[in-house]
Amino acid sequence: MAATVEPPYLRIVREIRRRVAEGELRPGDRVPSTRQLASEWGVALATATRALTTLNQEGVVRAQPRVGTVVAAPDPEPEPSRSRRRPTPNPAHPAEPELTRERVVHAAIGIADTEGLEALSMRGVAARLGVATMSPYRYVHSKEELTLLMADAAYGERGYPGPAPDGWRARLELGARTLWELHQRHPWLAQLSPLTRPLPLPNLMVHGEWVLAALDGLGLDPATMLDLNILVYSFVQGLAANLEREAQARAASGISEQEWIDGQAPALDALAGSGNAPTYAKLLTSFARTGYDLDLDRLFETGLRALLDGFAALVEERAGQRPGPAG
Structure with missing residues (x-):
């Protein structure tokens, strides 16, 4: 046999x-x-x-x-008695x-x-x-x-409140932070499709509609409204892409982000000492004691503020171009 x-x-x-x-x-x-x-x-x-x-x-x-x-971690609960223990399924004939x-x-x-x-x-x-x-x-x-x-x-895991916050900026902040939270929870979302090939997904449209509704009524033409909506999404997507890439790099190499940085220290020091990047060398010296921690959440907040400041300037510019009431 x-x-x-x-x-x-x-x-x-x-x-x-x-x-x-x-x-x-x-x-x-x-x-x-x-x-x-x-x-x-x-x-x-x-x-x-x-x-x-x-x-x-x-x-x-x-x-x-x-x-x-x-x-x-080991199960802290005591093992059930033999009479109550469920039979171990046979892996050769699993119940589907x-x-x-x-x-x-x-x-x-x-x-x-x-x-x-x-x-x-x-x-x-x-x-x-x-x-x-x-x-x-x-x-x-x-x-x-x-x-x-x-x-x-x-x-579809996150939606928006019934009464929207007052003001277009507060609404855009909520929309961007909601998308950032979803991309942090599921970083692979940033890998799905380029901006030139948008995904026709009902639940993704919920987020797009929220941003577009916040921009509606500000005097922006339709193309500009859609451009700003895409900029909000691409800003989140661009940062989130690094979450997935780091996970892939860790799985492929078996080393952490900090371990990789430590391994690059000689090359980075050589760049700083070459004289070709004096500003970089100055920054590197300033971080000698405290170090620099690449915090994506901090980058998100800094980038979102700069992005919305730019939106505000554009809205103000368009408002100044609109004709006032007839005198």
């Missing part, structure tokens, strides 16, 4: 369990991403995703947004739970939030849900359709 071959994903599960049990990976430590596991073990991304999903279901690991999958489109979209958002949009695949979604590979296709026809559904669901 031929020996049963252990599925590749179970071999990965067993190895991660060993690392946790022997203390190589401790609670809170980041475990290899799906892309790293796929490369290390020579398996498909879906296989690596299934391994992490199995470990998650067992309580060995947990997903931490924008960090990845980390080792879970009832699917809905919403569950498929939610699972896909979870993958994109923790692993990035590049790690998303229909096979990976199926593995995360613990269902047959083709099951999600009953609800979503393609990865492209799934991505649009994900984006629409993400943009």
